[in-house]
Amino acid sequence: MNISSVLLLLIGSFLCISGGVGILRFPDFYTRMHAVGVTETLATAMILIGLMLQNPDGLVVVKLMIILLMTLFISPTASHALASAAVHNNLMPELDNKEDNKKVKSSNP
Amino acid sequence: MLMGLYNYWIVVVLMMVGFYIVIAHGNLIKKIVGLSIFQTSVFIFYISMAKVEGGTAPILAEGIRQYSNPLPHVLILTAIVVGIATTALGLALAVRIKEAYGSIEEEDIQKKDNLDC
Amino acid sequence: MKDLFAVIMLSGIYGLLSASFFVSMDAVDVAFTEASVGAGISTLLMLVAITMTGRTENPSRHKPLLALAVVIVTGSLLIYGTLDMPYFGSAQAPIHQHVAPRYINDSMQEVGVPNIVTSVLASYRAFDTFGEVVVIFTAGMGVLALLSAVRRPRDVAEIDSFNKSMYEEHLILRIVAKMLIPFILLFALYVQFHGDYGPGGGFQAGVIFAAAIILYAMLFGMNTARRVINQSFIQLFAAIGVLLYGSVGVISLLNGKNFLDYSILSADPIAGQHLGILLIELGVGFTVASVMVIIFFNFAGRRNNQQNKENNDSC
């Protein structure tokens, strides 16, 4: 187990957790999505590269690469689709304005 | 005993959650969700008994002595297929019931049936 | 929880969780299947169903006490039954002593496939798997009998325009999906033929293959997908899968061996086993893929028809 792999795994885990905290603590859907979307790609990349460094066996690295590539494709696409769907269905971001707040809450069961 | 069996107890609790949803809820879709939870828990039960301490997945490889039991895995593969088949059919029925009765609540349907008689 | 949508999302999570559990319990093949079925296909089917049946549950409740009593009795009986079970993970348990050792120790000589699950599934207990294929075929036929509808050609243009307006919004999705779909199909083939050596096999491959087609149908509209995959053609395909499986068995019958005895298929028994497993896995893959597509198409087609009717009514 070399040092770079450990480091990458550590960063990855940290990013994961920060994303998790984000999805719990942030006030509305868009900010939560921001937290997840930003950390997810990087965290996945870190952890997967960390794993690659652990095992230089050919096939395993190739599979990890495939997973990584797919995550890089899929994750932003899914986030994009999610956000655009939310906008299309008139879900408003929660703003400073308190009245807005109430409206959003009451409109979403 | 606690350490030896806790796994099964958790499975039992999960099973009973699913079972409760099936028999207590009136919504047809929810019943089917409950049914699939019930079945999945039974799968977990089977898979737990296949595990051997220190064993690995039953795919032969050099230098590995201890494998987990492959037979329950085979059984559960079959059972999963049966499960999805049941779910699909149940959902299809629910959709048809909605079309015919205009509702998927057990009570409403029973009421409408009584009117028919 | 009254919102059925949330219920289904959570049950999808349950599927994913149990699949992770299966991985940690060494059941890789099962995890493979559960991931694609429990979290993928069945969640999707439930979603399509609730778009047709409505999303909220009535708050009315009835006899929860009786149900609770039944559940508690059953649960305590089960707990009582677990008390004498061999401990979790114990290698001394009877199931690890009696039948399984032969599978683990001898399957390599007798069947010649490294993945023991595949060799048990496709050779020792091949008849169970035949039953499994027939079950899925039955489900496909049942869904057809319940949901298939005669489509009036006049509606096609309407549905098309309806779909167009819907997926114009998802330009990025469509491009990514276009890149992914060939890859998914390729991966399905890999899973199909790699089942002897790693986790995977006909069932998993069939589901992945069907998932690719479903993805296509969702993003490019049902009718485009229908143009690619003809409905009655795919029904025949489902039948061919079952027949392929069965005829492998019949060939061994005709050669004087027992049903599904593959050793007759080739001069060398091991090679015969290989060939037999390959063929039946192919049969499984055919049937599963086409039945999944049939089921999904019928659900989605029913839904389109309903929407059309509503649109016509409101006009």
Add this chain to the structure above:
Amino acid sequence: MLIAATIAILVVMIMAIVRGIMGPTLYDRILAVNMFGTKTVLLISLLGFVMGRPEFLDIAIVYALINFISVIGVLHYSDASIFKRSDQQKK
């Protein structure tokens, strides 16, 4: 180290479940499920290494694919007219 990363991911998964249960909007739930799926992919890859048999990464690939397809499916069918209409009615 692998164990630590696994535990971290498990913790995040629990957080995602909490968000999935709390909602409040449909999209929060989808987001939670999506995140849960991605984390499962990572978990499976890590578990392969923890158990010392990393050749089973195929499962992780399937998870990634299925996750994508189900998110698309969820969006496709939650954008469906029935949902829109009921949401509008409530407003």
Add this chain to the structure above:
Amino acid sequence: MLAHLPILQVIVPLMAAPLCLFLTRSRLVWLFTLIASGLAFLISSLLLQQVMVSGTIIYELGGWDAPWGIEYRIDQLNAFLLLIISAVSTIVLLAAHTSIKQEIPADRHTLFYILYLLSLAGMLGIVATGDAFNVFVFLEISSLSAYALIALGKDRRALWASYQYLIMGTIGATFILIGIGMMYQMTGTLNMDDLSKRLPEVAHTRTVFTAFAFVIVGVCLKLALFPLHLWLPNAYAYAPSIVTAFFAATATKVAVYLLIRFTFSVFGLSFSFTALPLQMLFVVLGLLGIFAASIAAIYQKNVKHLFAYSSVAQIGYMIVGFSVSTTTGLMATLLHLFNHALMKSALFLALAAVVYRIGSVQLSQFHGLGRQMPFTMAAIVIGGLSLIGVPLTVGFVSKWYLALATLENGWWPVTALILLGSLLAIVYVWRIVEVAYFKPPIAGRESIKEAPLSFLIPIWTLVIANIYFGIDTRLSVQVAQAASQSLFGVSP
């Protein structure tokens, strides 16, 4: 090919089902289905003959020996059941083409026959197999096709009935799965024969007890034993008539078979009847079932409902015979299995003919049918007499042995209650007779004619069989006796 009969029995209908998709015309599909079912009938008669001559046949699937592979194990009991199922299926199919033309939309005909064949194959598979898990798989084949077939009924209530059946049936199957899992966990094997050898070693454990309880409850759900019977009447009443005739005669029989197989062969007699107070429980439930269902039958307005409730009552008789747990008692149960299949298929086929002519089975619509459809109504009357247990019909034979069995055990009150139950049957059968023969035809329906020959031939085949086996009891009694003796021989 004779050595391969056990597997051909299941494979023929199973492979015929997907082949149906390649045929285009409804008539062709029907002929093909009929041929497949007829072949199955032929095979089962050959099998029964073989078994009676040479004893248990063992067939190893895939060429793997027993506890590792799956085996088919045909003894007298299986062969008898196989014969009943395939015979009923073939006779019922004769009428299918005419009947479903009216009850099922044309584009569903092929699917109907496919599902029918699958259901048949599933039941044959359950009966033929000697592997506990294989039972579960084939149980699901037959149940899934049954749900779909029932839902094909015209009335929208068919959908609801089918859904309820699906929920109950799946719970039952899952219970059986849990039970099988626990048995497997304690013994490490799934083969029934092997299980019966290895279970006694662990019979005292709480796990085996629980496994037994779960299997029994699961089977009883499928069996529609009295408190768990709620799904049955609606499912039978609203299914297409042909489906009702087929299922009423076979589906519950298969469940009874499973009950016998698990209690006698797998767990062994001594365990089964000591672990739980099974004898007491089943006698009480059986008798309760007879009375509750017979009384419910009396108050039904729909004739299909009426006979469906009567089916629940007849299951009560079988369970009473089973719980006596002597050779005679088991023999009475097996005989009643056979006889009940004969009478119920005749009755429901006759009802199918009535539906074909007047489109309804409400009792109020039966006015004067006795003169308008004399042959059909005569068949219903003879079937009804058989249900009551009048001498010279098959019903008498099984009731006779049942009474004998309870008397042998000294259960006087049970005998009396069984006879009392038969009196209730007189009441509900009389209601039909009264309406059909002693009321004038409904105005505007004078033109109703006798059912077509395609109905009358199968109906009267069954009716004649009803009378023939009521007079010449040698064949059925001999087989039933051999089967029950072999079961008691297996478990000392």
